[in-house]
Amino acid sequence: MPRILIAGGAGFLGANLSRRLLKDNNEVVCLDNLSTGHYQNIRDLTPSPRFEFIKADIVDPINLSFDKVFNLACPASPPQYQRLALQTIDACTLGVRNLLEATRRNNARMLHASTSEVYGDPEIHPQIESYRGNVGTLTDRACYDEGKRLAETLCYEYHKRGCAVRIARLFNTYGPFMDQDDGRVVSNFTISALTEQPLTIYGDGSQTRSFCYVSDTVEALLRFMDLAGDNLPVYNLGNPREVRIVDLAHSILQLTGSNAPMHFHSLPEADPKKRKPCIKRAHQTMNWLPRVSLESGLLQTIDYFTQLLRQQTNETGLAGTA
Numbered sequence: 001m002p003r004i005l006i007a008g009g010a011g012f013l014g015a016n017l018s019r020r021l022l023k024d025n026n027e028v029v030c031l032d033n034l035s036t037g038h039y040q041n042i043r044d045l046t047p048s049p050r051f052e053f054i055k056a057d058i059v060d061p062i063n064l065s066f067d068k069v070f071n072l073a074c075p076a077s078p079p080q081y082q083r084l085a086l087q088t089i090d091a092c093t094l095g096v097r098n099l100l101e102a103t104r105r106n107n108a109r110m111l112h113a114s115t116s117e118v119y120g121d122p123e124i125h126p127q128i129e130s131y132r133g134n135v136g137t138l139t140d141r142a143c144y145d146e147g148k149r150l151a152e153t154l155c156y157e158y159h160k161r162g163c164a165v166r167i168a169r170l171f172n173t174y175g176p177f178m179d180q181d182d183g184r185v186v187s188n189f190t191i192s193a194l195t196e197q198p199l200t201i202y203g204d205g206s207q208t209r210s211f212c213y214v215s216d217t218v219e220a221l222l223r224f225m226d227l228a229g230d231n232l233p234v235y236n237l238g239n240p241r242e243v244r245i246v247d248l249a250h251s252i253l254q255l256t257g258s259n260a261p262m263h264f265h266s267l268p269e270a271d272p273k274k275r276k277p278c279i280k281r282a283h284q285t286m287n288w289l290p291r292v293s294l295e296s297g298l299l300q301t302i303d304y305f306t307q308l309l310r311q312q313t314n315e316t317g318l319a320g321t322a
Helices: 012-023 078-083 085-105 142-160 185-194 214-225 245-256 280-286 294-321
Strands: 003-007 027-032 051-055 068-071 109-115 164-170 199-202 234-237 262-265
Touching: 003 012, 012 027, 012 214, 068 085, 068 214, 078 085, 078 142, 085 109, 085 142, 085 164, 109 142, 109 214, 142 164, 164 214, 185 199, 185 245, 185 294, 199 245, 214 234, 214 280, 234 280, 245 294
Parallel strands: 003 027, 003 068, 027 051, 068 109, 109 164, 164 234, 199 262
Antiparallel strands: none
């Protein structure tokens, strides 16, 4: 039975990946320092004899045995990585190097979750893997953008030294187990709509993103991990459907039946104007394409947050009667 380590396994993507790996009869070790991940995301998995949770930080030495490792360990939304800027840099440098060392020592394979943010505010559209990006080093986003770029360089150097590694550049994954307060646009809009609070839109909302439902991302990660070959593959993984932020807001308001207003604010520094992946590599070599439509994915995400808010309301009510 394969023993698979998920660094950052208590986060949004890690919680979904853990469930899929357990379903496929793997042994899963979830490692997370819980700085942005949450134990409740994986609490229901702990009774399984094939699941183990370890509270630890990848910036510390990693003395674990495993066959494969998915590195998802890094704050992934602007409010999180800006609040934890130095920790984000450490995770992308010391942490990634520790995981690569452990991968080489175990003669294992590592999939590193990079990001579309390595392209910065792109000057070509859609973004292809060979594009070198347009990223500034002196911005509030640089701790994440440049951290992820350096992490890719570490993967490159360890690949030269015989380490089996692949790099996945993820584009705006969304779905159940997102943190309602993580500052990502889908969770922000959904929570605001469900609570009838204003939806905050930066700029005029014409900037675009490409949203990939989490089950499609998980399927791509699994196929990518098992991709044969000794090269260093770098793949964009995301949904190539391009959506304006203001149109996303209208869709969520319509799907929730909310009357919440939209409030417009100044565009943050270095915020990308466009985002759309070219996924030709992933399609041709792994026969992978996103299957879940934006409307279907949003409905499932809205249902998740609706249940979460209802549970929180019930717990608050019970606490008030204690």
